Amino acid sequence: MNVPRNVGGWDRVLRGVLGIWLSVVAVAASLDEKRTTAAVAALAGAGLLQNAATGFCGCNALFGVDTTRDGE
Structure with a gap:
């Protein structure tokens, strides 16, 4: 199953550090x-x-937030 990513860039790094x-x-x-x-x-x-490992956040999906760039 291919889950679309909605966490990227600094958001992903920050989630990893905080985790x-x-x-x-x-x-x-x-x-x-x-x-x-x-x-x-x-x-x-x-x-x-x-979230940092998979690049997907359920809350981001729920609220329509996408912090990835095109092509990432």
Whole structure:
């Protein structure tokens, strides 16, 4: 199945960086026994990393936002 991309350029890079940062926050919160913070940060980080890896965001599709350039 070929899913159209709607995340590109700096948006994609930013999502990757924030996804990694939130994953680190999740590990730190887990070590500090803050389970709720760890779970929320892990889920948000995983979602952003998925967006960055696939180039597709469901929310962007829902609202008609496309940050890719033609031919990307």
